[in-house]
Amino acid sequence: MKLQIASRLAIYAVLELVANPDRQMTVTEISNKFGISTHHLAKVMHTLGRAGLVRSVRGAGGGYQLSSNARRTTLLDIVELFEELGPPGADSNGPGHGSDEAAALDLVLREIDDSARATLGSITLETMRNIIQRTRTRATQ
Amino acid sequence: MPAVQPLIRPARRGDIPAVTALDAQITGIDKATHWQDLYEQKSKAGPPAGVFLVATAPNAGEQLLGFIVGEIRAWEFGSTPCGWVYAMSVSPDARLQGVAAALLDTLAETFRKAGVSKMRTMVARDNPLPLLFFRGEGMMAGPYIQLEKDLL
Numbered sequence: 580m581k582l583q584i585a586s587r588l589a590i591y592a593v594l595e596l597v598a599n600p601d602r603q604m605t606v607t608e609i610s611n612k613f614g615i616s617t618h619h620l621a622k623v624m625h626t627l628g629r630a631g632l633v634r635s636v637r638g639a640g641g642g643y644q645l646s647s648n649a650r651r652t653t654l655l656d657i658v659e660l661f662e663e664l665g666p667p668g669a670d671s672n673g674p675g676h677g678s679d680e681a682a683a684l685d686l687v688l689r690e691i692d693d694s695a696r697a698t699l700g701s702i703t704l705e706t707m708r709n710i711i712q713r714t715r716t717r718a719t720q
Numbered sequence: 721m722p723a724v725q726p727l728i729r730p731a732r733r734g735d736i737p738a739v740t741a742l743d744a745q746i747t748g749i750d751k752a753t754h755w756q757d758l759y760e761q762k763s764k765a766g767p768p769a770g771v772f773l774v775a776t777a778p779n780a781g782e783q784l785l786g787f788i789v790g791e792i793r794a795w796e797f798g799s800t801p802c803g804w805v806y807a808m809s810v811s812p813d814a815r816l817q818g819v820a821a822a823l824l825d826t827l828a829e830t831f832r833k834a835g836v837s838k839m840r841t842m843v844a845r846d847n848p849l850p851l852l853f854f855r856g857e858g859m860m861a862g863p864y865i866q867l868e869k870d871l872l
Contacts, residue, residue, distance in 0.1 A: 653852075697845030701855045709858060 580695050585661040588615055588623045593657060594711070596633060596645040597704045603642030623661075630660050645704075654707070655699035664696055726775035726785050726819050728826045730767075731759060735774050738784035746809050758789060758807075768792050768803075768834035773826055775810070775819045786810035788823040792836055799864070803831030805841035808850070824857055842866060 582590075592609050606624055610617045624643055627633045634646040647656075658664065675681040702710075731739065736759050737752075744750045762770030771790045776782040788808040794801040805827065810819045828839055840862055843850045 650856075693845065697851065698861065700848060701845075701851040703852065703856065706852075706855050709856075713858070 582658060583662045584619070585623050585626075586658045588613075588620050589627055589657050589661060590654060590707075591615075592620060592624060592643075593627065593632060593645065593652075593704060594707055596643060597649045597708055600645065603636045603640065603644050605642040608642070626660055627657070632657065632660075647704075649704040649708070652704050653700050654702045654704075655696060658699055664692060664699070725778055726814075726817075726822050727778050727782070728773055728775050728822055731762075731772040731774045731787065733759065735784060735787075739774070739787050742784060742787070742809055742811055743807075745812075762789065762791070765791070768830050768836075771827055771830050773823055775814075775823050777814075784811065785814040786819045786823055788820075788827050790827045790831070792831065792834060797864075800838075801836050803828065803834075803836050803839040805839065820853055821857065838862075 591613050592604075595604055595609050595612065606617055606621050609615075610620045624633060624635070628635055628643075632645070632647045632652060633643045635641070635643055655664075673681070736755050739759075740750065740752045740755045743755065759772055762772040764770070769792055772787070773789075774787045775785040777785055786809055789806040791804050791806060792801055793799070793804045805824070808820060808823060810823075831839055839859070841854060841859070843854060845851065
């Protein structure tokens with residue numbers, strides 16, 4: 580499965596905020612860490628802020644902080660802000676619409692979408708932190 | 721930090737009515753015969769082939785907080801022996817206190833001591849609560865895909 584760039588940036592940024600709960604992170608700090616565009620990340624952070632997942636603190640030492648619960652917020656909550664995960668009937672106006680072949684193909688594609696949705700919806704930010712820790716531990720072994 | 725430090729021990733025959741009641745409370749289906757049969761089967765097999773654990777409150781009444789059932793499955797479609805979590809339930813009043821994690825840890829330890837290196841289970845993908853729990857405990861998607869077919 581491939582995520583859009585905005586979704587990936589949002590996940591990276593939010594995970595960085597989860598890892599630094601006691602301070603505000605600037606867009607520049609986050610973009611430097613991941614080698615990504617500051618301009619693009621700023622737009623992503625704005626969307627996350629409007630959704631209530633992060634809050635911005637103005638002034639000297641300001642930046643972004645997580646405002647959602649890392650044990651309750653899932654990857655799906657973030658990804659759905661930036662892209663649609665193939666809702667049923669997404670190609671209802673596509674070529675072959677109405678044919679038995681299109682219906683059969685939709686059935687198979689829906690199975691893939693349901694699985695992707697269930698996976699993203701079952702991974703919280705805290706679980707992601709644990710996966711990152713395990714990945715680090717394995718890399719150093 | 722758990723508010724209740726549960727006692728984890730093997731189920732006894734006298735626990736089964738409370739297990740049945742807890743399961744019926746969660747699923748809405750009374751399966752008394754199923755749980756009785758499962759208990760007899762797991763008791764006969766004994767650990768690690770059959771494991772039926774309960775978590776109880778640390779008081780004289782030993783109120784049931786939750787239970788877990790597991791077994792070691794071997795060579796299903798070529799799969800090397802693995803620990804299988806067959807069922808698990810925690811009383812709604814005892815949730816978010818580490819009861820399920822304590823049950824799963826104890827079961828995992830039983831499997832580990834038996835020499836198996838993988839633990840698996842099956843969760844409905846439209847049932848977020850157990851899915852989030854098992855993910856939080858470090859479980860990832862395994863190499864098998866569960867398939868089904870309408871027979872009627």
